[in-house]
Amino acid sequence: MNENDLYLINGLNFPQESKTQIYIISEPQGLKLLDSLSLAFKLFIYWSDESAIMDWNDFLEEPCFNEFYFKLSYQGKEYQIEGSRNQLEKLYDLCSGKFIFNKILETNSLYEMTLVTNKKNSKQYIKKRIFSNFNSQDLEMSNTYKTQLWQARVPEEIRIIQLLYSQRCPYIIKMVSIQYDGDDYSLIYANQNLISLKQILKRQKMGLPLSFVIEIVEQLLIVLNIFQELHIIQNSINLDMINYSLDSNSIVVSNFQSSTFECNRDMPIKGSSIGFIPPEYIQSKYLISPLANIFQLGVVLHHLLFYQNPFGNDLQTILKNNIEGKYHIPNHNFDMDIIEMLKSMMQANPHMRETPKEYLYSKIFKPQYRSKISKNSLLLCFQDISSKKVDEFEVKDEAITIQNIKFLCINNKKN
Numbered sequence: 389m390n391e392n393d394l395y396l397i398n399g400l401n402f403p404q405e406s407k408t409q410i411y412i413i414s415e416p417q418g419l420k421l422l423d424s425l426s427l428a429f430k431l432f433i434y435w436s437d438e439s440a441i442m443d444w445n446d447f448l449e450e451p452c453f454n455e456f457y458f459k460l461s462y463q464g465k466e467y468q469i470e471g472s473r474n475q476l477e478k479l480y481d482l483c484s485g486k487f488i489f490n491k492i493l494e495t496n497s498l499y500e501m502t503l504v505t506n507k508k509n510s511k512q513y514i515k516k517r518i519f520s521n522f523n524s525q526d527l528e529m530s531n532t533y534k535t536q537l538w539q540a541r542v543p544e545e546i547r548i549i550q551l552l553y554s555q556r557c558p559y560i561i562k563m564v565s566i567q568y569d570g571d572d573y574s575l576i577y578a579n580q581n582l583i584s585l586k587q588i589l590k591r592q593k594m595g596l597p598l599s600f601v602i603e604i605v606e607q608l609l610i611v612l613n614i615f616q617e618l619h620i621i622q623n624s625i626n627l628d629m630i631n632y633s634l635d636s637n638s639i640v641v642s643n644f645q646s647s648t649f650e651c652n653r654d655m656p657i658k659g660s661s662i663g664f665i666p667p668e669y670i671q672s673k674y675l676i677s678p679l680a681n682i683f684q685l686g687v688v689l690h691h692l693l694f695y696q697n698p699f700g701n702d703l704q705t706i707l708k709n710n711i712e713g714k715y716h717i718p719n720h721n722f723d724m725d726i727i728e729m730l731k732s733m734m735q736a737n738p739h740m741r742e743t744p745k746e747y748l749y750s751k752i753f754k755p756q757y758r759s760k761i762s763k764n765s766l767l768l769c770f771q772d773i774s775s776k777k778v779d780e781f782e783v784k785d786e787a788i789t790i791q792n793i794k795f796l797c798i799n800n801k802k803n
Contacts, residue, residue, distance in 0.1 A: 389413065392478075394424060396470040407470070414482060431462075435486040439463060441504060442483060443490040447476055461490075464569070490515075499645070503579070513564055516575040518543050546573050548620055548647045557614045559607050561642040581634045582642065585688065586627035589695060598722070599758060601692045604632075606753050607639045608685055613744035616678045619650035625684035626664045627691060650677055663687065663697045663706045667713055667736045679738040682747075686733025693726070694718055698734070725752050 389411050396407045409424035418434040433440050443459040457470040458480075471479070483489075493514070494501040500517045552560055567574040585604075588596070608630070615622055623646040631640045646660070660669065666683040668674035690698040698715035699706040709715065713736050720727065729750060735741050751757050 389422075392475060394471075395475065397421070397467055398470075399465065399467040412469070412479070419483075433462060433487075437462075438488060440487050441490050442487050444480060445490070445492050447480070459490075512579040514577055514579050516577075518545065518573045518575070520572045543573055544648055545644045546575070548618075548644050548649075549575065551618050551620070552614065552644075555614050555618065557611060559611050559639050559641060561640050580640065582631040582640055583634060584628055585630045585632065585692070588632060589627070589691065595695070596692060601689070602726075602752055602758065604630075604639055604692065605685070605689055606748070608641075608688070609744045609748050611639075611641055612678070612681045612685065613748065615681055616744055619678060621648050621650060621676060621678055622681050622684070623647055623660055625681055625688060626661045627688065628661070630688065660684070662703060663699055663710055665710055666738070668738050670711060671736075674738055677738060679741050679743070682733050682741045682744065683735075683738070686730055689730050689733065690715075690717070693722060693730070694720070723752070725750065725757075 393411045393413060394409055395412055397410045398407045410430065411422040411424055411427070413420045413422065415432075418432055418437070420429070421431040421433075422428065423430055439462060441461040443461070447456055447458050455470050456473050456476050457468050458476060460467040460469060488504055491503040492500065493503050497519070499519060502515045502517070504513055504515055546566060549560075549563060549566065553563065562578045562580065564576040564578060567576060608625070612622070612625075622641070622644075624643055629641070629643040631642050632638070633640050660666070664684045664687050666676075666680040668676050668680060687698060690696075694717070696718075697706050698717070699709035715734060717727065717730070729747065729752065733741060733747075
């Protein structure tokens with residue numbers, strides 16, 4: 389042991405906010421931490437222990453001029469270890485490939501997304517940490533559940549995910565675990581090979597196979613049927629938040645940050661994207677219910693069929709028509725059963741829309757109907773849409789959003 393093995397540590401059996409010197413020694417089986425004065429054993433971390441998470445982001449990306457440090461999460465406890473730049477560079481190289489490193493993907497005032505990688509076996513998963521200060525804001529939340537153990541407010545996002553998993557809801561993002569560290573809740577989920585519906589539309593410029601569109605709508609209706617039973621307003625049925633799995637060839641609902649439980653309020657608790665806003669969010673004469681999910685699905689269906697927003701082409705027009713309740717359906721060669729479903733979903737009066745279960749009985753989801761559709765047939769592309777006849781209907785607000793992910797390969801898995 390020498391001075392190069394001597395570090396400062398905060399959080400290891402010492403009073404809060406205090407720092408003490410400690411030796412970090414590399415052993416054949418892991419790292420050993422010893423008290424600098426008595427050389428008493430304090431901690432031993434085995435190589436490749438997946439419960440040990442190292443966060444080097446501050447050191448690697450925005451190092452402080454006065455102090456250099458990294459953070460260690462181990463066995464439910466947090467430590468901050470400081471040293472010289474040279475010390476930490478050598479320790480980083482020593483630990484690379486032996487421990488999981490925590491990488492920040494996205495952060496804001498509400499949550500932090502990090503990519504956690506086991507560099508030894510390249511295993512990756514994503515951690516979304518929901519900050520506790522979000523739950524303590526002065527926002528009225530339709531869900532203010534308190535746990536019996538901590539009497540802490542559980543975020544709606546957490547409660548909704550718990551309920552969906554308890555109901556074995558298909559087509560939602562695969563969650564590995566839900567964690568609570570005494571302050572914040574975290575969602576740990578698999579790093580999947582996904583592409584957003586927006587990116588699918590941008591890449592498939594010649595049009596989507598109609599059978600593919602019908603399959604997406606059917607899968608979404610299955611998910612929304614469970615939402616209906618649990619009285620959940622998803623609030624983010626749009627082209628950004630609905631993804632397609634290149635591994636399972638199915639849709640994946642991946643975001644529940646804007647989801648909320650049904651409540652008798654005049655205005656929505658959380659916002660929707662421009663161009664996807666249901667009429668009842670604007671008109672106080674209608675109560676907000678899970679039928680708002682159906683309206684948003686109708687807007688998604690319009691995008692998938694016609695490659696455009698039903699309320700216009702530019703953001704200002706879309707917002708104006710969304711508020712006024714005007715949308716248009718171009719001239720088409722689609723079966724009228726599909727168009728009638730689209731019109732029904734986009735009814736301004738939510739009571740005129742059918743439930744997801746009722747839509748699932750439509751004949752367009754029957755095997756006989758699908759047998760008439762070839763997987764390899766492409767939808768007609770729009771040419772000179774402005775010269776075509778346009779039908780206008782009363783409907784309410786809608787919004788557009790976009791997301792980018794990888795590439796798309798549509799597999800012809802069934803007729």
